[in-house]
Amino acid sequence: MKSRWAGLIIPVAIVVVLALMPTFVNNYWLRIATGALMWAGLACSWNMLGGYAGYINFGQSAFFGLGAYTTALLMGDPINLPFFVTIPAGIAVTAICAVVVGGPTLRLRGAYFAIATWAFAEALTQFANVMNFTGGIGGLNLPPFLNERFFYYTMVGAAVLTYLITWALFEHSRFGLKVKALRDHEAAAEAMGINTSLVKLQTFVLSAVTASVFGAIFAYWVTFINPKSVFGGDITDQMVVMVLLGGLGSLRGPAIGGVGLFVINRLIWMHWGDTAFYIAILGAAIVLVVLFLPDGIAGLFTRRSTKSGTVLDKAVGKLVGGGEGGRG
Amino acid sequence: MPESGFASILSNKQSEPKNGEQLDLFLQTLINGLLIGGVIATFTIGFQLTFGVLHVIDFAVGGWVVLGGYLAYYISALLKLDGFLAIPVAFLLFGAIGYLIGPILYNVRNSRTARPELMALALTFGLFTLLRGGMLTAWGFNTHSVPTALSGESLTIGPVTVPMIRVAAAVFAIVIAGGLFLFLYRTRYGLAIRATAENRQNAALMGVNIRRLSANVYGLYAGITAMAGVLMAAIFSVNPEVGLRYTLFAFFVAVLAGLGSVGGALVAALMLGTIEAFVSTYVGSSYSLLAIFATLFLVLLVSPRGILKRGL
Structure with a gap:
């Protein structure tokens, strides 16, 4: 049994390194660090439902995209709201959508839920493709704000908050025990008096809302979004791989998988450019992890x-x- | 003439028909939709069967369709043979590959990991991503059409003119589906498959080797799906990204019919083909995917166990 304080060494060290990072690295690597934090956070958001509750969500990109599009629409003409006001708006939109999607389908077997989330994400992609107010396939531009440190620290804040919430809610609370209980045996959990439908829905909404916050920061950061870049299935693919690779249902799994895979992604991108080969690697990684490293x-x-x-x-x-x- | 029913960038809304032509257009759309629905039915029946026996939702279904299409493209482009000759080759080749993959899926689905259902789903999702990425890497983003002896011909019955290739594809589809139904309902092995889909434990107690049966069913399904891919490529065209569309079709049918319901799949597939044809003709083909996803999603919200029959 480790002492209470020994367990704190690694988190504190991580926070110190994150806080001091901009003084050591150039802007190029700072961008990569910002992206790595975003993916670690997104992987964690997927893991809330996929890892702790055992429900696979193949449409997490829908919520990432909802956050991004809400921010883009509210910050652009004619509304021009400040950035930090758009985040709660994105959270509200995402939470409503998550309740509508999750409410009926989370009561069923996981397979229906997987299909429903996937269909929801693809429907949103197509919706954003054909509508005028979303800018169609061309997407939307946001007011540019070129301050790498601002985005880095915003991403640090969001990622640290995500992991703290996960740590507190899923690892150290009665709520976390309920979630794990329903994952391991849903009928037994229900027999113990746990309102499984409610617990699943709460987890799903929390997971969706987390992804939307990262979507909002991402949109402001890259200043240009289109349906493929924020709703695309590749985004969900990547989250799933990161969590599976790192380890389902743990705190460090998504962190390891998210940071590791994103850095590999950037290295591949540096050497070979934007290649379809990466998609094949993602697929092979999922297959190999499921078979040999569950x-x-x-x-x-x-x-x-x-x-x-x-x-x-x-x-x-x-x-x-x-x-x-x-x-x- | 290969049609581009795929989510095209521009909304190519058809020009408004005159009053007298309105009924003809309606009939034409209906028949075109039903013909495509017939082809969709072939691989969704296999998809449902796989779910019934293996209890796995196969994300890779679209991948097998596209692979079948590419096989047809290479047979017609490199060997200068008719695209339809790819049908038996597709069945044997992808049937064999499916036969090898089946046991792996079975092992994962019945492994002692915490959530085998979730792991099996992740496995087929990974397989689909691998197939898509591999095809994009190997063959690029280009769209290919598959010429056959019937391409360009059309069949006119009264006011309705339909491309010959669609009629032929629908006939093939009926033969394939009919053969499958005969196999399922008139042979001993078909009985074993249906028994396993209904209750695995009881079937195993009656002496069915579930593991071997799973391999056979997945092989049969992959082969049939690849054959449907040849037909789809001959009617439309093929590129690696359309796999997603066919996976969606299979899901749509599965949800409408109820997961695992084979008979309902036939009806749902015909409905799907009709919906798609009508949206493409009357609203614009860029809206067809949106309409399908929206319908699928609404059905899941309103009647999540399927509207045709109670699913598993």
């Missing part, structure tokens, strides 16, 4: 039980003495 990278270092040790220990044990395989 607990993700974080799972390699987590002790499943004191007896069997970590997956790494077992692998080493197998290599050395042909130890007992399989999980208990």
Whole structure:
């Protein structure tokens, strides 16, 4: 058992590094750091529902896009609201949509929910493509604000807040226990008196709202959005891969997966440009993780039980003495 | 003439017909829609069967359709053969590939991870992404048409003129679907498949080897889906991005019919083809995807277990 304070060392170190980052790196790497934080936050938002509640959402990009489009519409002509006012507006729009989508479908088996969210995201993409007020396929421009440090620190704030909320709600509260209980056995959780429909809906709305905040910051940051860049299925794909790769249902899983995959993405982009090959890599990564690493990278270092040790220990044990395989 | 029914950028609304032509246009749209619906039915029936037996929602369905289309394109472009010759090749080739993938899906679905259902869904999602990315990398974003002996011909019955290729595709689709129904309802193995879809435990107790059956069903489904892909490529055209559209079709049908319902899939597929044809003709083809997604979404909200039959 680790002491209370030892567990604080890594989070504090991360926050210190994040706070001091702009003094050490140039603007180019600061942009990459900003993007990495955004993806770590988005992966965490997907993990709230996918990892802790066990419901796969294939339309998370819908909420990212709703946040982005709300901010773009409210900041652009003729409304011209200040940036930080548009975030609550995006949250409100997203929360309403999440209740409408999740309310009926979360009561059903996960498969219907996966299809419903996917259909919702694709419908929104098509809607944004054909409507005039969204700028159609050409998208919308936002008033440019060229201050990398502003966006970096805004993203740090959003990401740290996301992880704090996740830590408090899902790892250290009764609410988190309810969510995990319904993931592990929904009928049993219901029999224990948990209102599973309500808990699922709360988790879903929280997850959606988180994604919309990142969408709002992203829109202001890149100053130009179109349906493909904020609603596109690739955005959801990437979140799913990040969480699966990092590890479902943990706090560090999405952080590892999000930062790691985004940096790999940028390195590929630097060497080969914007390539379809990356999509194939994403797909292969999902397949390989599901087949060989269902607990993700974080799972390699987590002790499943004191007896069997970590997956790494077992692998080493197998290599050395042909130890007992399989999980208990 | 390959039509571009795909989500085109511009809203190419058709010119307003005169009064006398209105009924003809209506009939023509209806028949075109039903013919396409027939082709959609072939792969959605397989999709439903796969769900019934494997309990896996196959995101990769659109990937198999597109692969079948590319096979037809290469057979016609490189070997200078008729595109329709790709149909048996597609069935054998992708049937074999599906036969190899089936057991993997079965293992993941029945593994002892925390959420096998979720992992299997993620696996087919990954497979779909892999197929899409791989095809985009290998073959680029270009759209290809598949010439066949019947391309350009048309069939006129009374006031209605439909492209011959659509009629032929619908006939093929009826043959494929009919064969599948005969196999399911008139053979012992079909009985085993239906029994497994109904209750896996009982079927296993009766001596059905579920694992081997799953491999066979997935192979059968992948083969049929690729054949439907050949037909779709001959009617429209093929590029790696349209896979998404066919996955949507399968989901739409599955939701309308109720997941796993094979009979309902036939009706729902015909409905889908008709809806798409009418929206394309009367509103504009760029609205057809929006209309389908919106309908799918509304059905899920109003009657989430399907409107044709109670799903699983």
